Amino acid sequence: MAEYKPIRKVVSGNYAAAYAVKHARVQVVAAYPITPQTSIIEKIAEFIANGEADIQYVPVESEHSAMAATIGASATGARAFTATAAQGLALMHEMLHWASGARLPIVMVDVNRAMAPPWSVWDDQTDSLAQRDTGWMQFYAENNQEVYDGVLMAFKVAETVNVPIMVVESAFILSHTYDVVEMIPQELVDEFLPPRKPLYTLTDFDNPISVGALATPADYYEFRYKLAKAHEDAKKIIKEVGREFGERFGRDYSDMIEKGHVDDADFVFMGLGSLMGTVKEAVDLLRSEGYRVGYAKVRWFRPFPREELLEIAEKVKGIAVLDRNFSFGQEGILFNEAKGALYGTGARPIMKNYIVGLGGRDFTVRDVRAIAENMKAIIESGKLDREVEWFHLKR
């Protein structure tokens, strides 16, 4: 193994994704531009035009076609990538089921953007979380470094378990904000991520197969079980790949939930993606003032890390779940998932759901402090004032 000397570049989250696609030696990209995803696929097109990357680029007329073409490419055995956001992801919905059902290890970056109307291009997690049941795995990046690392790890995990993965980053907060990203020299990426070994290929003309043909009620059920089991098995693979990434490149991702100060915290903040960067900053500040707080950053939403969540829930008195998303008629989606995962375990921390940052509404360290004060009062009194709070609402 060659010695690892990172290459530091100041890039946006979108460029971090594009560099990771190049370094992963992706063979096919099919994409349709949409704000705030556009600069990912522009950068990839630039790499191809400059001769820096050998990628077949398929410009298509819609996101539905983008995913369809990516599926076709992946079914031939190629390493395939696409990217989208919000309405584009929603338009892909049908094809997302196809990708996971056909067990194709596609990696896609979704730039979290609020669903319209009202029209918005800003950060909101409802677009990706609404694809919860499509059979895709979902990784949420906190910062540009995690976008780069996430894409590289996603290919390795996806190609091991044959399930597609969505790497999710925040609109503008990451996608268009420049930060230092440590990139990995090509030969070391190649050692970490060897060429794909496909489960099957459409281009073996001596042994023709059909993919996704009809399965009657006598057989469909078993294929669903195979996909369900692949998600469960993926938890072990995710931890192994995350540990290997840490050993090779110094950033460990073996935990599906990144934890901070959980062991001596009265309560923790739990959430997905970039807003957890703000939380981590605030937790340091709050702890210096004597607050017994910690954080639990959920990196993988699918498969859902219920075992790691239980470990946290058994240690703390309360969990403040921060959802930059909402399931209408119910509550925040992560909150709903977390409560569901704990039912039947016996762990009963007080849980409160804070709906924050929808449509790019700023979520600041000051907001985390206000939530901390509210949670502290709830835990001291043992009384939950309300289960779901629309935190920023102008009253």
Added chain:
Amino acid sequence: MENTLFGEKKAEARKLTFRSIEQYPEAPVSLGTTLSNFTGDWRTFMPVIDESKCVKCYICWKFCPEPAIYIKPDGYVAVDYDYCKGCGICANECPTNAITMEKEEK
């Protein structure tokens, strides 16, 4: 091989049946094509040909979408029941009503 659409190729064909989860392929791909996998078990009604009414026009042979109707050496048509899905198009198209759809007992 008289009684077949695909001649000797059909000799290796069979109805694929999975009896346990381990026997299934990981992904929903066919193991081979329909040349090696029978698909004729979806029928409720089966076409039955009355050769005394058949005028060898071959309209059924042209219309069968499968195709599961073939022409025998004697010039009459026959149905390959390993592939026929029982759609009834042949019976509907037959100008002499030589084909009737009969409920199949399994």
